[in-house]
Amino acid sequence: MSDHPAGAFRAGGGLGGMRRFGSGEKAKPASIYGMFARIFTHARLEWPAIITAVVCVIAVSLLEFVVPQLTRYTIDHLIPGKRFDGLVLIGAGVLGAAVMLGVLRYISTSLMASIGQKVLYKLRNDLYRHMQSLDVSFFDRNRTGDLMSRVTHDVSILQQLISSSMMQLFTDFFTFTAIAVYMLWIDWRLTLLLLAIFPVMILTTKLFGKRIRASFRKVQESIADVSDHLQNTLTGIRLIKSFTAENYESERFSHRTRENMDANIQVVRLRAAYEPIIDFLNFTGLAIVLVFGAWLSMKGQMTVGTIVAFTAYLRLLQNPIRHFSRVIHTIQQSAAAYERIMEVMNTKADIWEKEDAIALPPVRGHIVFRNVNFAYSRELEVLSGFNLELEAGKVTALVGSSGSGKTTIAHLIPRFYDPQAGDITIDGYSLKDVTLSSLREQIGIVSQDIVLFNGTIIENIRYSNSHATEEEVRAAAGAASASGFIEAFPQGYDTPIGERGVKLSGGQKQRISIARAILKNPRVIILDEATASLDTESEQHIQEALARLLKGRTCLVIAHRLSTIQQADRIHVLEQGRIVESGTHEELLRLQGRYSRLYALQFPQTKAVR
Numbered sequence: 001m002s003d004h005p006a007g008a009f010r011a012g013g014g015l016g017g018m019r020r021f022g023s024g025e026k027a028k029p030a031s032i033y034g035m036f037a038r039i040f041t042h043a044r045l046e047w048p049a050i051i052t053a054v055v056c057v058i059a060v061s062l063l064e065f066v067v068p069q070l071t072r073y074t075i076d077h078l079i080p081g082k083r084f085d086g087l088v089l090i091g092a093g094v095l096g097a098a099v100m101l102g103v104l105r106y107i108s109t110s111l112m113a114s115i116g117q118k119v120l121y122k123l124r125n126d127l128y129r130h131m132q133s134l135d136v137s138f139f140d141r142n143r144t145g146d147l148m149s150r151v152t153h154d155v156s157i158l159q160q161l162i163s164s165s166m167m168q169l170f171t172d173f174f175t176f177t178a179i180a181v182y183m184l185w186i187d188w189r190l191t192l193l194l195l196a197i198f199p200v201m202i203l204t205t206k207l208f209g210k211r212i213r214a215s216f217r218k219v220q221e222s223i224a225d226v227s228d229h230l231q232n233t234l235t236g237i238r239l240i241k242s243f244t245a246e247n248y249e250s251e252r253f254s255h256r257t258r259e260n261m262d263a264n265i266q267v268v269r270l271r272a273a274y275e276p277i278i279d280f281l282n283f284t285g286l287a288i289v290l291v292f293g294a295w296l297s298m299k300g301q302m303t304v305g306t307i308v309a310f311t312a313y314l315r316l317l318q319n320p321i322r323h324f325s326r327v328i329h330t331i332q333q334s335a336a337a338y339e340r341i342m343e344v345m346n347t348k349a350d351i352w353e354k355e356d357a358i359a360l361p362p363v364r365g366h367i368v369f370r371n372v373n374f375a376y377s378r379e380l381e382v383l384s385g386f387n388l389e390l391e392a393g394k395v396t397a398l399v400g401s402s403g404s405g406k407t408t409i410a411h412l413i414p415r416f417y418d419p420q421a422g423d424i425t426i427d428g429y430s431l432k433d434v435t436l437s438s439l440r441e442q443i444g445i446v447s448q449d450i451v452l453f454n455g456t457i458i459e460n461i462r463y464s465n466s467h468a469t470e471e472e473v474r475a476a477a478g479a480a481s482a483s484g485f486i487e488a489f490p491q492g493y494d495t496p497i498g499e500r501g502v503k504l505s506g507g508q509k510q511r512i513s514i515a516r517a518i519l520k521n522p523r524v525i526i527l528d529e530a531t532a533s534l535d536t537e538s539e540q541h542i543q544e545a546l547a548r549l550l551k552g553r554t555c556l557v558i559a560h561r562l563s564t565i566q567q568a569d570r571i572h573v574l575e576q577g578r579i580v581e582s583g584t585h586e587e588l589l590r591l592q593g594r595y596s597r598l599y600a601l602q603f604p605q606t607k608a609v610r
């Protein structure tokens with residue numbers, strides 16, 4: 001049994017220009033509270049570390065509070081009283097506080113950084129697992145590079161928020177409240193005057209926050225574009241070279257990176273405008289303390305030490321605001337990233353299992369399509385009232401012109417897509433009533449787009465059955481006529497095949513994919529154009545391998561090349577989603593209809609003989 005049956009079926013690539021999330025309906029901005037709530041849900045198991053970090057942070061705030069008190073005491077009491085003995089204690093007190101601050105900050109920062117990493121680890125894995133659970137149509141709609149950048153770049157942005165900015169926010173909130181209360185207690189008039197500036201600051205922050213977040217969204221989308229372009233062009237490098245399209249691609253790349261640069265410049269401009277406004281408001285606070293404090297002092301209502309302490313507290317009070325102007329940058333950047341992550345997390349799979357889905361018992365492989373309607377989108381109906389029967393243990397072939405719906409029919413059997421109407425059954429079980437894994441474990445697909453992973457030959461063959469022994473792998477490779485060329489490699493089965501199997505020839509890749517299917521030993525085989533574009537010798541090897549693969553199983557063979565399906569038990573000719581002719585090769589030739597015309601096109605000489 002396969003550990004990861006879905007992986008073997010996953011068709012790569014996406015269709016550009018189709019609807020994907022964010023392009024149809026406008027994505028609802030995710031709430032910042034929602035973001036924090038989710039982060040806390042992920043972080044809750046780390047509560048001992050969180051509590052320790054919070055205690056450290058509170059201690060930092062208290063120490064910060066003590067230092068201005070030492071200044072005040074020095075100015076108001078030690079200097080006027082010429083108490084030289086007290087200076088040593090004050091010096092030691094300030095240095096001691098500095099050392100303690102350093103230690104406490106080290107503990108809280110390193111704890112929060114490791115919590116951030118753990119949350120990130122969980123979030124990234126959840127996202128990946130969720131993506132894997134989505135169906136093929138999701139991957140049709142979305143660009144690979146864009147999805148990659150959500151899992152890598154967007155998740156990393158959240159890490160910065162968790163490990164540094166969130167703690168900073170908490171520290172600032174605590175310091176701000178403690179100091180505001182203390183200042184109110186010392187002189188409520190001066191403090192209220194100061195606090196009057198804060199609503200202006202909050203409003204400015206809100207106004208800028210919205211714009212900064214929108215710009216960050218653009219930055220992240222442009223990164224996704226860059227990553228998508230890279231993914232497409234690096235995997236298609238041979239095509240680019242064959243069309244000498246290097247300059248064209250470099251220009252397209254530069255266009256995308258320019259969009260990224262422009263979006264970043266927009267963010268920088270917004271920040272550059274925001275920070276001076278906040279600084280101006282901070283200076284207004286300082287002016288108020290100086291002018292009003294000096295006035296009170298001249299009237300004998302306030303000591304000089306209090307004014308000095310007040311300016312120090314003012315700085316501490318303004319620090320959170322100044323930090324906030326920086327943290328807001330991270331928060332808005334994270335919110336934009338979080339939105340993009342949640343778009344994936346909130347996407348529900350179109351293909352799902354019923355709650356009471358049963359495990360499909362080992363089947364014989366009798367498959368029936370009854371009145372099936374299927375469309376990829378509203379505009380394009382591929383199958384309408386479609387009926388088809390695949391007899392158990394027999395080879396059924398589908399032929400027909402390009403776009404007539406052959407691959408679509410094949411993809412409905414492992415439930416890559418679900419029909420909008422009608423039913424498909426296997427041994428009488430409706431596909432919708434059985435679990436996806438029990439269904440897919442009994443189906444093997446060998447397609448013309450062979451997907452091999454970077455790894456060794458044995459790893460690729462074993463992908464369909466991770467428990468297979470080495471002997472079983474060798475036997476499968478033998479049956480797939482692959483052992484000859486594999487053993488000829490100096491490293492044999494341990495030969496690395498490179499990304500997507502680039503180090504192998506087309507025919508070799510095909511035989512490895514057949515070996516992989518044989519090792520899976522499924523009841524049902526779907527063969528999509530497996531012999532396209534091969535030389536005669538390779539094709540002969542492959543035909544032998546295929547004959548062994550198909551033997552005794554229910555097979556659906558999709559072939560353009562009629563030579564490959566002459567032995568099929570039944571051939572259906574498909575036109576625009578309808579079966580127009582059915583029979584064996586000889587019967588269909590005798591009909592002198594669509595099939596015989598297709599055959600004559602492919603084999604003009606044979607036709608002449610007949």
Ligand SMILES: Nc1ncnc2c1ncn2[C@@H]1O[C@H](COP(=O)(O)OP(=O)(O)OP(=O)(O)O)[C@@H](O)[C@H]1O
Binds near residue numbers: 015401402404408
């Ligand atoms: N993932 C998809 N999303 C939207 N439309 C699709 C998708 N796959 C196929 N189609 C459309 O559905 C129709 C049937 O395509 P299908 O691939 O089943 O034809 P086919 O007979 O297998 O063609 P070929 O022999 O060229 O592979 C075509 O019009 C095609 O454009």
